[in-house]
Amino acid sequence: MTQFEQLQQxxxxxxxxxxLTTSQKQLLLSQLLEANLPKNDFSPRVAEAVESGLLHDMFESPSPFKPRYVLPDYQKALKQGSEFLELDSPADLDEALNFLAILYQQVPSVTTYPVYLGQLDTLLEPFVDDNLTDAQLHKKLTLFWQLLDRTLPDSFVHANVGPQDSRVGRMILTVDAELKQSVPNLTYRYDASISSDxxxxxxxxxxxxxxxxHIANHQAIAADFSGDYGVASCYNALPLGGGAHTLMRLNLANSFAxxxxxxxxxxxxxVEICTELMVEAMSHRINFLVEQSQFFQTHFxxxxxxxxxxxxxxxxxxxxxxxLVNQLMDAQGKSGRYGLDEQANQVGLQIVAAYQQxxxxxxxKHCADERLAFHSQSGISCDKEETAGTRIPTGMEPDTLSHIKACAPMHQYFDSGIxxxxxxxxxxxxxxQALTRLVKGGFGLGLKMFTANLSDNDLVRVTGFMVKKxxxxxxRQQNERHNSxxxxxxxxDVVKILERQARVVNLEQHPSSLWK
Known part of the structure; x- marks a missing residue:
């Protein structure tokens, strides 16, 4: 069978x-064509690294025509309007919600849907005054939240609120908890010096x-950026008004070889060999996007x-x-396992620190300040042998406090999400209130992002995005409207995410002594 005949099949x-729904079929057909474009002209050593599974391209097109993640400056768009979309700057809340709903349809990403909806409380609060009752605000934001879920049916769509307190921010949290939708994903940016208890x-x-x-440690994350940032897709922290050209990932398990x-x-x-291979592979994708696709020269x-x-x-x-850590421990005749043994955890820290440096x-070239962003990649649904990012393997998680203590030191090394x-x-x-103390205690130990999963909720955290059980x-029986x-x-089925250990928090009344 020829390659073209395989494509047809x-x-x-x-x-x-x-x-599959009709729109899902249309999306998959377009992605199928993208995947069959001519491969990158990698050097033999990089091509071998990709083929062997050391490097993973995250199923991006070899000839990208749009960045993977785009984080528009929606505040600027609201202020100036859009000539391309023939939209004036909005004058009230209804016009602002309508403006954003239209603009979202034009924001590209790897999923074809916007992965960042903006800092919604900051964007919308100027349009809310005392003449608008809480009941009216609740109805408008409820309808808007439903519109997002129905028109952007992809769980990588992500909204932000906080760190400041506001009517809009509080109402968004209320509506989100009431509707329990998988879309949009949501992050609350918490800053102890600004945010209210x-x-x-x-x-x-x-x-x-x-x-x-998600609850983000705003102070810790903001320190990694010269300007403002947004949390997009799963939990990716990226520059506002920009984003990420690409995301490639290094399979540390395979790097043991x-x-x-x-x-x-x-x-x-x-570390040196693997970094060089990754950088060469990433440069091909970045250069094609910026220099050949014409995206940055032509997109409105x-x-x-x-x-x-x-x-x-x-x-x-x-x-x-x-x-990787467990293989290194085995090679030295040591039985400690990553996440459960202090010596193994220290090995992991040394490896991550070496890569970060x-x-x-x-x-x-073509990156802000000519720098790459370092990311603990949350895994994908078909990862059968490897654990996501720097996480502890599913089913092996210790009690919650030990879990936080083991993971928190890792967070300092990643400036684009962990x-x-x-x-x-x-x-x-x-x-x-015990969960609130866990958040504060975890941030005190260095967590940049706090993400929890109650075992009996219908919504379940997959990697960083969410789906309903x-x-x-x-x-499994019929088509379902969410692409994710x-x-x-x-x-x-593959990653066994429902087998995560659900833990009781001990000493819930006074857990502060356990953070020492």
């Missing part, structure tokens, strides 16, 4: 799949209700100044740290 399989508690109550939102089995050799030789978001090339970076991702020295998922038993509902059940539900179903 794959296309027919999508077309005749009864579990009441709004933090409301965010925690949202986690208890539906496992949303590049050392003699000792940590010393890995740090001295393997660039022409109207809502995004700018100078605010784009590229993401150097890693995953499979647990497997090496990546920081790379000068990458997240661990802390599984909790439903009994936490009896003491939600009930939607997965529906998808199929990824959630695969993650249940």
């Amino acid at each position: 794959h296309a027919l399989a999508h077309i005749t799949n009864p579990r 009441a709004m933090l508690q409301q965010a925690v109550d949202g986690i208890i209700a539906c496992n949303k939102p 590049y050392c003699d089995g000792s940590l010393e050799d890995y740090l001295e030789r393997s 978001l660039c022409q109207e100044g809502v995004i700018a090339l100078e605010n784009f970076t590229a993401m150097f991702g890693i995953y499979g740290l647990a497997e 090496r990546v920081a020295k790379v000068k990458m 997240s661990d998922i802390f599984g909790l038993e439903p009994t936490i509902r009896n003491n939600p 009930s939607d997965i059940d529906k998808f 539900t199929c990824l959630g179903a695969e993650a249940v």
Whole structure:
């Protein structure tokens, strides 16, 4: 069978799949064509690294015509209007919501849907005054939230609120907890010097209700950026008014083959080799996007100044740290396991620190300040042998406090996103203030992102995005309107995300002594 005939067979399989909606078939057909474009002209050593699975391209097109992640400066767009969309600057809340709903349809990403909806409380609060009652605001934002879920049916769509307290921010948290939708993903940016305890508690109550939102350590994340940032897609922190050209990831589990089995050799030789291979592979994708695709020269978001090339970076991702550490421990005749043994955890820290230092020295053309962003990649639904990012393997998670203590030191090294998922038993509902103290305690230890998953909620955190268990059940029988539900179903079957350990938080009344 020729390559063209194989392409036709794959296309027919999508077309005749009864579990796909018409729009999902259309999306898959376009992605199929992108995947069959001519391959990158890699050097033999990089081509071998990709073929062997050391480097993973995250299923991006070899000839990208749009950045992977785009974070528009929506505030600028609202202020100036859009000539391309023939929209004036909005004068009231209804016009602002309408403006954003239209603009979202034009924001590209790897998923074809916008991965960043903006800092919604900051964007919308100027349009809310005392003449608008809470009941009226609740109805408008409820309808807007439903519109987002129905017109942008992809769980990588991500909204932000905080750190300041506001009517809009509080109402968004209220509506999100009431509707319990998988779209949009949501992050509350918490800053102890700005945020109110009441709004933090409301965010925690949202986690208890539906496992949303992420809670971001705003002070720690903002320190990595010269300007403002947004949290997009799963939990990716990226420059506002820009984004990321690409995300490639290094399979640390496979990188063990590049050392003699000792940590010393890995740090001295393997880190350098693997970084060089990644950088060469990433440069091909970046150069094609910027120099040949004409995206930055022609897209109206660039022409109207809502995004700018100078605010784009590229993401150097890693995953499979647990497997690499365990292989190194085995090679030295040691039984300690990553996440459960202090010596193994220290090995992991040394590896991550070495990569961070090496990546920081790379000068990458077409990236902001010629720098790459370092990312703990959250895994994908078909990862069967490797653990996501720097996480502890699914099913091996220790008690919650030990889990946080083991993971927190890792977060300092990543400037474009890291997240661990802390599984909790439903009994936490009896003491939600204990979960709030976990958030504050975790941030005190260095967590940049707090993400929790109550085992009995219908919404479940997959990697960084969310799906409903009930939607997965529906998808197994018929088509389901969210594009990411199929990824959630695969993650249940392959990654075993429902086997995460759900833990009871001990000493909930006075846990502060446990942070020492």
